[in-house]
Amino acid sequence: MAKWVRLLLGLALVMVLASPLFAKEQVVRVYNWSDYIDETVLDDFTRETGIKVVYDVYDSNEILETKLLTGKSGYDVVFPSGNFLSRQIKAGVFQKLDRAQLPNWKNLDPQIMKRVEGYDPGNLYGVVYMWGTTGIAYNDKLVKARMADAPVNSWSLVFDPAIIKTFADCGIFMLDAPDEMVPAVLNILGENPDSKDPKVLAKAEPVLMGVRPYVRKFHSSETINAIANGDICLAVMWSGDAGIAASRAEEAGKDFKVHFSIPKEGAQMWFDLMAIPKDAPNSQAAHAFINFLMRPEIIARASNVVTYANANAAAKPFMNKEIVDNPVVYPPPDVQAKLFVITPFDQASQRTLTRLWQKVKSGR
Amino acid sequence: MSGQPAQTPAPYVSPGPQTTAFEVLERTTSAFSFYGVLARFVQWLERSGRTLVIALPFLWLGLFFLAPFLIVLKLSFSETVLAVPPYAPLVAWLEENGLSYLTVRLNLSNYLLLFEDSLYVRAFLNSLRISAVATFLTLCVALPLANAMSRAPERWRALLLMMVILPFWTSFLIRVYAWIGILKPEGILNAVLIGLGVISEPLTILNTDIAVYIGIVYSYLPFMVLPIYASFEKMDPSLIEAAVDLGSPPIKAFWTITVRIALPGIIAGCLLVFIPAAGEFVIPDLLGGSETLMIGRTLWLEFFNNRDWPLASAVAIVLLAALTVPIVLFQRHQARRGGTDGAS
Numbered sequence: 001m002a003k004w005v006r007l008l009l010g011l012a013l014v015m016v017l018a019s020p021l022f023a024k025e026q027v028v029r030v031y032n033w034s035d036y037i038d039e040t041v042l043d044d045f046t047r048e049t050g051i052k053v054v055y056d057v058y059d060s061n062e063i064l065e066t067k068l069l070t071g072k073s074g075y076d077v078v079f080p081s082g083n084f085l086s087r088q089i090k091a092g093v094f095q096k097l098d099r100a101q102l103p104n105w106k107n108l109d110p111q112i113m114k115r116v117e118g119y120d121p122g123n124l125y126g127v128v129y130m131w132g133t134t135g136i137a138y139n140d141k142l143v144k145a146r147m148a149d150a151p152v153n154s155w156s157l158v159f160d161p162a163i164i165k166t167f168a169d170c171g172i173f174m175l176d177a178p179d180e181m182v183p184a185v186l187n188i189l190g191e192n193p194d195s196k197d198p199k200v201l202a203k204a205e206p207v208l209m210g211v212r213p214y215v216r217k218f219h220s221s222e223t224i225n226a227i228a229n230g231d232i233c234l235a236v237m238w239s240g241d242a243g244i245a246a247s248r249a250e251e252a253g254k255d256f257k258v259h260f261s262i263p264k265e266g267a268q269m270w271f272d273l274m275a276i277p278k279d280a281p282n283s284q285a286a287h288a289f290i291n292f293l294m295r296p297e298i299i300a301r302a303s304n305v306v307t308y309a310n311a312n313a314a315a316k317p318f319m320n321k322e323i324v325d326n327p328v329v330y331p332p333p334d335v336q337a338k339l340f341v342i343t344p345f346d347q348a349s350q351r352t353l354t355r356l357w358q359k360v361k362s363g364r
Numbered sequence: 365m366s367g368q369p370a371q372t373p374a375p376y377v378s379p380g381p382q383t384t385a386f387e388v389l390e391r392t393t394s395a396f397s398f399y400g401v402l403a404r405f406v407q408w409l410e411r412s413g414r415t416l417v418i419a420l421p422f423l424w425l426g427l428f429f430l431a432p433f434l435i436v437l438k439l440s441f442s443e444t445v446l447a448v449p450p451y452a453p454l455v456a457w458l459e460e461n462g463l464s465y466l467t468v469r470l471n472l473s474n475y476l477l478l479f480e481d482s483l484y485v486r487a488f489l490n491s492l493r494i495s496a497v498a499t500f501l502t503l504c505v506a507l508p509l510a511n512a513m514s515r516a517p518e519r520w521r522a523l524l525l526m527m528v529i530l531p532f533w534t535s536f537l538i539r540v541y542a543w544i545g546i547l548k549p550e551g552i553l554n555a556v557l558i559g560l561g562v563i564s565e566p567l568t569i570l571n572t573d574i575a576v577y578i579g580i581v582y583s584y585l586p587f588m589v590l591p592i593y594a595s596f597e598k599m600d601p602s603l604i605e606a607a608v609d610l611g612s613p614p615i616k617a618f619w620t621i622t623v624r625i626a627l628p629g630i631i632a633g634c635l636l637v638f639i640p641a642a643g644e645f646v647i648p649d650l651l652g653g654s655e656t657l658m659i660g661r662t663l664w665l666e667f668f669n670n671r672d673w674p675l676a677s678a679v680a681i682v683l684l685a686a687l688t689v690p691i692v693l694f695q696r697h698q699a700r701r702g703g704t705d706g707a708s
Binding site for chain 2: 359
């Protein structure tokens with residue numbers, strides 16, 4: 001008995017003594033959206049700096065926000081969207097970026113950084129990682145087979161019950177994100193898409209209720225695989241996700257193509273920003289990571305994989321021509337003029353929005 | 365229990381003059397070394413072991429049930445604010461006219477809202493309905509399964525039991541996710557059925573309530589099978605033989621004898637399935653459709669989308685209160701049974 005007690009104690013002692021040795025290794029803990037980076041970039045970062053990357057993913061701003069508001073999330077770098085970043089800054093979640101540790105700041109496109117000043121005045125807390133639009137992805141073969149002259153460049157494709165019902169049998173997904181779907185509807189109704197007025201928000205309800213019987217699922221991350229496999233033929237989704245789905249379908253040798261359109265009525269433009277929580281365990285490593293991602297040839301590799309536009313003016317020469325020249329990724333000025341942005345919802349309007357969305361999703 | 369016959373408790377037998385672990389340790393180490401301290405701890409353990417054995421479960425319950433419950437209860441009376449963490453403290457010092465007051469603010473509006481908006485009541489009733497149907501279906505699968513297992517030859521039983529438990533070795537999430545691959549329109553099930561010529565058009569099962577039922581029955585089956593099997597195994601098979609010899613049809617013998625004897629196991633199994641299924645989030649989220657309204661999802665929306673931790677806590681408290689009722693009823697039933705058993 002004494003023997004094994006001693007053995008166990010010895011083992012425990014070794015483990016206690018050994019743990020500080022492990023702790024000495026530099027680690028940066030990154031929490032990013034799913035399917036949102038070229039993974040080889042992470043390996044290169046570790047090779048160059050010796051800092052290990054722990055990389056976790058989420059598929060909704062809400063999950064990230066809950067972790068941040070709980071405090072002690074343990075993450076060093078996070079990627080909230082602009083409207084969420086704005087609210088989280090007010091809640092005191094982030095630390096100010098130290099520009100001295102971010103020499104690659106000079107590569108950023110000043111015009112895009114100016115656009116996000118509405119969320120983050122003075123660009124004190126966030127660096128734009130990628131930006132994109134929320135539009136419609138479609139399977140060309142399945143859609144054409146059901147309606148030769150389908151209005152693929154209009155929101156009527158998914159918000160007009162008479163049209164969407166034609167495609168109900170081949171499957172339609174919509175984003176499970178009320179702050180994406182409701183503004184899109186308000187926009188085609190001629191209302192201010194950024195309205196927080198409960199009466200205006202309520203106008204979106206009948207439109208969404210009218211089309212919901214034809215929607216197979218409201219989801220934000222399963223959509224890429226679903227449309228790339230041909231399981232569904234229409235989806236309201238994010239521009240870059242549609243790009244990933246298109247390349248996956250092509251790689252798999254599918255007999256159809258996935259296209260994305262920014263509807264002519266206008267669409268939401270959004271930005272995802274890199275930020276550092278106030279209680280980040282390793283703020284220095286976080287700055288190093290962000291600085292690394294602001295290097296033109298590195299962010300270009302990420303954009304090439306995720307097919308989203310970045311905010312790096314110097315990166316374009318390193319990017320695939322199909323992405324730089326793609327009007328869906330970098331919309332021409334006339335399309336850009338019709339894009340709108342959304343500001344954060346306060347507590348009361350957020351409740352109205354969630355309740356409306358719950359009603360839409362449950363159908364009651 | 366007053367109905368129970370008086371029983372003299374077994375006298376506590378002290379360990380006596382046998383060699384204790386402490387003595388072994390003391391012989392090899394000095395009292396002030398690391399081992400010495402541990403040895404004294406072991407000695408204390410041996411002396412107060414009885415109290416510890418009783419205290420440990422209470423400590424466990426206090427730490428992992430009562431404390432979290434009180435935190436959630438406290439949260440449910442709070443208010444949301446935009447801060448880290450996103451709720452206002454209940455107790456605060458208020459400075460006024462040079463005096464400080466300890467103020468306690470209880471916000472009851474969260475509970476009121478639960479009954480003002482029909483959403484929560486509907487989500488709750490719907491959860492109970494789905495959970496009840498799923499529990500019944502699980503019972504229908506588990507009864508014959510447990511029966512067959514208990515009647516299998518002795519050497520097979522361990523293997524059969526192993527097969528019931530084995531799925532637990534893989535992640536619950538992955539097992540539920542696998543059902544997406546089976547049930548989806550282009551999935552394995554539809555491919556097989558179309559291949560056999562049973563159906564010509566793929567069945568829409570995924571993202572419906574049926575998929576949720578399948579998910580719950582599959583995931584919770586072992587919780588139903590194990591207690592029922594345990595009751596069956598204890599049963600004397602000659603009871604059935606006697607009934608059949610006396611002219612009872614086997615089905616009737618099964619219902620009147622086997623099921624009756626296994627009733628405690630059946631009730632335990634039903635509770636083990638019903639209670640977690642009512643609060644289930646993963647299965648309806650992955651397999652259910654958008655109209656599958658369950659309280660677990662409602663709670664999620666309050667917590668994540670609305671950032672309203674106090675309201676989410678109020679939902680959790682009401683859910684807990686409502687689910688405690690069947691447990692209490694079951695315990696009453698058990699206590700009554702215990703009483704009659706003791707008297708016979």
